[in-house]
Amino acid sequence: MIDFSEIIWRLKFISVVFSMFFGFIFIYSMVRFRQLVSLKIQMNKIINPPEAAHGGALQSKWEEIMRHMDSVREAEWKFAIVEADKLVDDILKSSGYLGDTMGERLMNIEKGQLLSLDGLWEAHKIRNKLVHDTNYFLRYAEARRAVMLYEAALKELNALG
Template identity: 30%
Template sequence: MGDSVLGSNWFNPDYLFNQGIKFFHDAFNITINPDVISLYHTILMLFALFFLTIISYASIRLFEIRAKERKHLGHEIAEYAHYQTERVKKRVEGDSGSKNERWGKTLGYLFSQHPSDWKLAIIEADSMLESLMDQLGFKGVALGDKLKSADQDKFHSLTSAWEVHTIRNRIAHEGAAFSMSQHEAKRVIAIYEHIFRDFGFI
């Protein structure tokens, strides 16, 4: 029994080597078989078509999602713009009903689409400031003189009043050469508004 096992071809290096050569030779012959090569090409083509289909589908879905996002964003922007317009309109209408009708006129200029009107808003607000100074009893020929006659104790917003009045003078003296954004105009008008509300003028 032991001799038969030890004498088996599986323990013969030459036999194992020849079997290995035969195996790889047969495998190589199979791989170069035209039918097998054609099968490989078919399988590879199917895989390529599969992945191209996946990529195409993913690309189409991505474009659809982005289109929906753009549409949604456009809708959101339109709604926000409408909301802002309505809010401004209500504010103007509400302030127009204040006890000082000139304030509504000032805001009308401020929220106009024309840059020249933004300057008119400041000029109108400055004229209102002069009326307030008259009402408070400050003396002077022009608003600048009335501001000079005021003091911080009686007129707490004196520094702010000088700031906005100086801007108004630049508008009057420089005319069209003086450039101003609507954002800056709103900032200036907000200062006037603070002064007016302090004295219950609007």
């Protein structure tokens, strides 16, 4: 007579072994993929630095953003934050960071890749509040902080001197 319990036990054992093997292969592949993406980003930064890609236009855009911050009008500060966010997003795209939106690009950056990542998230969240809540009251100190966080990221990305 055939012992089905023995056959089922062996099939379970083989299934577990295969699952562990393919799980290991999957995890190893994901780790290697992330390493390759990180290497691609680093190589892209070396081959195509942001300042070289945009020339002096980037510096003049930043100076225009800072002129908006010198205003006494809240609308000008909001405009400066939105423009600074766009500028950083353009630099992230040209540096090879992956993602369809700024938020996705920030999520794809590992902590060690960009020291100003937390500050960039903070500034981007302020920008999102401005864009999605038209009644949001922006204090000058908050606007100044957001712009300074964007500036720190741009300097770290070698986009500003």
